Amino acid sequence: xxxxxxxxxxxxxxxxxxxxxxxxxxxxxxxxxxxxxxxxxxxxxxxxxxxxxxxxxxxxxxxxxxxxxxxxxxxxxxxxxxxxxxxxxxxxxxxxxxxxxxxxxxxxxxxxxxxxxxxxxxxxxxxxxxxxxxxxxxxx
Numbered sequence: 001x002x003x004x005x006x007x008x009x010x011x012x013x014x015x016x017x018x019x020x021x022x023x024x025x026x027x028x029x030x031x032x033x034x035x036x037x038x039x040x041x042x043x044x045x046x047x048x049x050x051x052x053x054x055x056x057x058x059x060x061x062x063x064x065x066x067x068x069x070x071x072x073x074x075x076x077x078x079x080x081x082x083x084x085x086x087x088x089x090x091x092x093x094x095x096x097x098x099x100x101x102x103x104x105x106x107x108x109x110x111x112x113x114x115x116x117x118x119x120x121x122x123x124x125x126x127x128x129x130x131x132x133x134x135x136x137x138x139x140x
Contacts, residue, residue, distance in 0.1 A: 008100040015097040018062070021107070022090040025075055031126075033064035035094060035106065060108055060133035062094060068117065068127040076129070079112045087111040089134055108133040 016033055019026040039055040046052055066072070079088050094106045114130040 009098045011096045011098050017095045019093040019095065020090050021093050023075065027066050027072060029067035031065050033062065035062045036060060061130060063128070063130035065118065065126045065128050067124050073127070076112060076115055080115055092131055109135045
């Protein structure tokens, strides 16, 4: 049996990055990252008093905040412009590096759903983003 939750496996927020692999752009200053691997579920009560869970397709997404630069903002806004009714998709990679230097990546094809600049008044502007996957994620 191996231990989980040991400090060497903790990932600092400064060691999470998001890369638009298609355009070779990496976003480094991420915080409040939420990565969802989720599905709708239909629950059926069976005659033997058990519950059957029937899951729909996965609805994978990542959202969070990043400190934003003007080049980042321009590159991301372009990805929110629909072309013939379809938002452009890109290959995205989320990289998590723990305290021991072990790196795990999650890769998926997805589209930017939401961009929301947040001006806190003092300091840097942060950007809320949400990217919705159009395929099942892979972990390496």
